[in-house]
Amino acid sequence: MPVIIKNQTVISDTYTFYATYTEGDVLAKHSIIPVDDFLANPSLLEQHPGTIGVWLDSHHEPEALSPYLHQLAVIAVNFPSFTDGRGYSIARIIRERLGYQGELRAIGEVLHDQLFYLKRCGFDAFKLQAEKDPEEALRGFNDFSVSYQAATDHPSHYFATVYTKRLLP
Template sequence: MQSVIKNGQVLADDWLLLAKEAQLADLPENTDCIVPLALWQAEREALKRRPGALAIWLDADEEVEAIAADLPNFALIALNFPAFTDGRAYSSAALLRQRYGFKGEIRAIGDVLRDQLFAMRRCGFDAFAIRADKDPHDALKGLADFSESYQSAAEQPLPLFRRRALSGRG
């Protein structure tokens, strides 16, 4: 079973991530599943009726706007990084948090490495499925690589100068 970093710890992943070409018949009964966007679009009503929690994953070239009206149906949204150098999912996470107010879990999947975690969290990710050939316990340390951030972000809407002014240290 794969691990996931969530809430500052490495945990066993209880979700089944379906392949991009998955069909409705591929879903096991009573299992929490992360389905690809194409399957959601083709089988929306059947997926909403099945037992178990439902989540969706978007590839880097799939727009958040395609699921905006459906967000209440998902406990989790996974955003795929097809390559370490493809950063489109950062924008998707920020849109989900800031424009659409999504409060559920946003998980990074795919080519996810330690060096990305701090920036991912700032954009709105709160769970990370580290690439299978990397140690998730080592990657967890990446969340503490920096002690402070100057700029505002999804996870901290106030820039440092405003936080300091509010604390009286300004």
């Protein structure tokens, strides 16, 4: 059975990923479909007896999902190559601006050395390439002990915390 890393633990992936969806296709109980196909048929949220998630490519605008965020079980962001960083920005928009609280999953070219940074942007689940060892990838979350910039996981930056501690008795 395929696995994902979720909340820094390796678990079974209960979702079926669809590269395309056409109205009338029979979906698995837990399904992730392309965002364009979902937006063409958002009534799936009421019609499907299981849970529906969507996946976005790096060129999609996450704001299009605003009316449906509270109903989507998972939002996956595809990284078509490890050099395409637009998914990091999409994650921050989804978490910080749109306030999404559900599972935010990184898919595609997700590498061990990106996990720490992806988590900082709001991802809590990661689908690695089949040839990658998820247990080994878990070490990527501990690559750094301090982060200087503010992010989804730590809203204030490092220096604000250090200076505040020095100024307070």
